[in-house]
Every structure is written in C-alpha cells, then in structure tokens.
Amino acid sequence: MPEAPPEDIGQLLNLISSAYTYRINQCGPVANGVFWKDQDGQVLRYELLLQAVAEEDLGDPITVNDLGCGYGALFDLLADQHMMKDGHYFGYDISPKMIIEARSQHPDPRATFIESPVATEMADYSFVSGTYNMNFGARRDIWGEYVKTSLKRLWDKTSKVMAFNMLDSASPERLLDLYYADRNEFVAFALTLSPEVEIIDDYPLTEFTIYVKRVG
Numbered sequence: 001m002p003e004a005p006p007e008d009i010g011q012l013l014n015l016i017s018s019a020y021t022y023r024i025n026q027c028g029p030v031a032n033g034v035f036w037k038d039q040d041g042q043v044l045r046y047e048l049l050l051q052a053v054a055e056e057d058l059g060d061p062i063t064v065n066d067l068g069c070g071y072g073a074l075f076d077l078l079a080d081q082h083m084m085k086d087g088h089y090f091g092y093d094i095s096p097k098m099i100i101e102a103r104s105q106h107p108d109p110r111a112t113f114i115e116s117p118v119a120t121e122m123a124d125y126s127f128v129s130g131t132y133n134m135n136f137g138a139r140r141d142i143w144g145e146y147v148k149t150s151l152k153r154l155w156d157k158t159s160k161v162m163a164f165n166m167l168d169s170a171s172p173e174r175l176l177d178l179y180y181a182d183r184n185e186f187v188a189f190a191l192t193l194s195p196e197v198e199i200i201d202d203y204p205l206t207e208f209t210i211y212v213k214r215v216g
Helices: 009-027 039-050 073-078 096-105 140-155 183-193
Strands: 063-067 088-093 111-115 123-128 158-168 196-200 207-213
Touching: 009 096, 009 140, 039 073, 039 123, 039 158, 039 207, 063 073, 063 140, 073 088, 088 096, 096 111, 123 140, 140 158, 140 183, 158 183, 183 196, 183 207
Parallel strands: 063 088, 063 123, 088 111, 123 158
Antiparallel strands: 158 207, 196 207
C-alpha cells in the first residue's frame, strides 16, 4: 500500500511544488511542463477565463492576478491585447523553479512573478487555471476546505471578477492524484462570496469554469 498523503496542507503544497519543479526541469516551459495534456486544452482554459473580462474593460488597462501561473503562459495570451497595453499582470506560484522560468521567459516590465501560495497584490481580475487539480489523493474534506480558503483569500484581492476552473466529479474517468470537485458545492460556495455567479461547462473538457463577479 502506498503511504497516505499528509493531512497537513503545508506538507501537501511542498509535495506539489516538488512535482511541478521536477516536471518543468524534465519538459521545459511547455504545456506538458505543467502537466497539461496538450497546448490546445491549456489555451482553451485560458480563453474561457479571459471571457470573464467585461466588454467595457477590453479597451482599458486592467490588472490581473494569476494564481498558479506556472511559467507564465497566460501572460503570453494577454501581452498583445489592448487591455494589457498599460496594464499589469501578477503571477504567483509555489514552485521556485516555475517562477525562475517565468521571469526568464517574460522580462516584460508589465509582468511580475512572485513565489507565493496566495495573491499579494490587488487586481481587477483574478484567474486560477488547474491550480487545485493535483492533490496527491489527499482527503476530499481537507483539500476542499483548503481550496475554498484559497479562493476566499484571492477574492479579497479581486476588485471585479474572479474566475477559476476545476475538474468535474461527474467525470467517468479519474486519476488518483487529482481532485475532482462537485460543481454544485462550488457554485454554492461562490454564492457565499457574491450573488453574481456564472458556471461555464459547455466545452469539450471534463471540468467546469466559474465566474464570481463583484456587485455594486
């Protein structure tokens, strides 16, 4: 029998950080380097998150938090868009190697990469793509509470919209080291943050995306 995963979140995050560090060293700054199956799926997830940006903000400078930024692939999609012309992007990751790689790949002064498990800067929009998927088989209740706490802290650093994706517990195929979330549970959680919540699930991946919007 394999050793049970630690129930301490700090130890779990250290394991996850080590796994991503090993992977980026092995594969380099590509989709597989952050455990995505392919680049098409990686980009589709980012495009869905970016659809949360309000139409009136597309032509104005915005600030962005990217929690679990990896090597900074989301900034690649943002860099040439008008809303980032005078905007700023903050990427956060728990893997020091990811942050080193992201800084090397993106010397752009509009991008700041920070080694941290939480967002430290206030931003208009906050995005989370795949960050909560890997949990090494941790107990669902422990990991679920960690995810909600993490999202609450990110929400506190978000002035307009927070958008995140998660693997769907309704998926017929599951891997042992990944966390599959109950969509109803996380919609209900999102509604404790704001009455303006939207779920997107009509795309060809076994997951869902949630937008949480500030009101007033």
